[in-house]
Amino acid sequence: MTVMKIGLITTLDTNIGDDFIRDGIRGLLSERYRGRTIEFVSVNKHSPFTVYPPWHPVHVRNLAGLLPLGRDRVRSAIERVCSRIGETRFDSCDLIVQCGAPVFWPECSASEWAVPLWHQVVGRLSSRIPVLNLAAGSCYPWERQPVKLEPEADAKYVRDILGYCRLTTVRDPLAERLCKSVGGDVVRLPCSAFLAFEPPAAREPEYVLVNYMPGGGHYEWDQGIDPSIWEGTVRRLVAELRKSEKVAFLCHDDRELALARALAPDLPAFLPRNSVEYGACIARAKFALCNRMHASVAMAGMGIPSIAVCTDTRLLMVAELGLPAYYVKDATPDLLLERTGQMLRTLDDERERLLTLQAQTRQGYLAALDGALSAS
The missing domain is CATH 3.40.50.360 (Flavodoxin domain)
Structure with missing residues (x-):
């Protein structure tokens, strides 16, 4: 074949x-x-x-860095000429x-x-x-x-x-x-x-997951965002949620893992290293608060709702799924706690809606x- x-x-x-x-x-x-x-x-x-491929003459471009002058011009010329070879x-x-x-x-x-x-x-x-x-x-x-x-x-x-x-x-x-x-x-x-993920045939939701990034996102974009305000908001949310829910952190890299452990050392913090581990981890969630937009999107694919908070228009990707998505400056503790309570009361309906979507x-x-x- x-x-x-x-x-x-x-x-x-x-x-x-x-x-x-x-x-x-x-x-x-x-x-x-x-x-x-x-x-x-x-x-x-x-x-x-x-x-x-490694044998292609375009890689001669790397030698341009050895020239005393005109490196960029020579490199661009090599790329332009050698790209015509194809292959x-x-x-x-x-x-x-x-x-x-x-x-x-x-x-x-x-x-x-x-x-x-x-x-x-x-x-x-x-x-x-x-x-x-x-x-x-x-x-x-x-x-x-x-x-x-x-x-x-x-x-x-x-x-x-x-x-x-x-x-x-x-x-x-x-x-x-x-x-x-x-x-x-x-x-x-x-x-x-x-x-990316299919919902498991059977699962027992266990955690409310929190994905935390300083300042609420990858970039501040010169918007006058104070990261200490978002940190304070997350601290309050975690303190309130853990009164009635099992809370854990979901991390996408080592930096987020260190921040989670500094924020709440006694809470579990998960760092899945690949898609298989990630799927197994989020399958244990009932709800989440996310600064990583693809954490929200991935969980939605399993029928797990979330609230997304970010600094830029990647938020619109989550809103497209009908999930609440807030600019970090608008994401006050009271607003997030109110929306969290509403969504925790309608988990079954949200799961059905997301899986249909x-x-x-x-x-x-x-x-x-x-x-x-x-x-x-």
């Missing part, structure tokens, strides 16, 4: 949330091409030149897929993968290999959400990548609006990470894939 090769533009060994995005997409593609043997070829977009790991693929994560953010056109992956590889191959951009999201400061793509370099970059792709799905309304501002035709569906989301993706790939 002929093996189908699918190239994935993704992030590797950086953030477990990217694994959930990729797992959801792999599952969809496996279902779309059920009965075929699939080989996934993953390229880390943060190391874009790994799209080339990348994607050249032999039957399909190329960009796997979720923020695609639109301030100065996204300057990302390290924009030229070497999108323009020099995907752009060249898009005339003969179908390209999909799935679960693309926005990441802008909550207080400075744009109405259109600016500057023009970002607008051109997005127009180009939309033009390379047979299908673009976006995971939030801002991403949809920005694509439409440059004439893009996109489909809005929840993040593919929502499809997950099934609808899967069908929405499969229909979009069929429309884009009907001839593939």
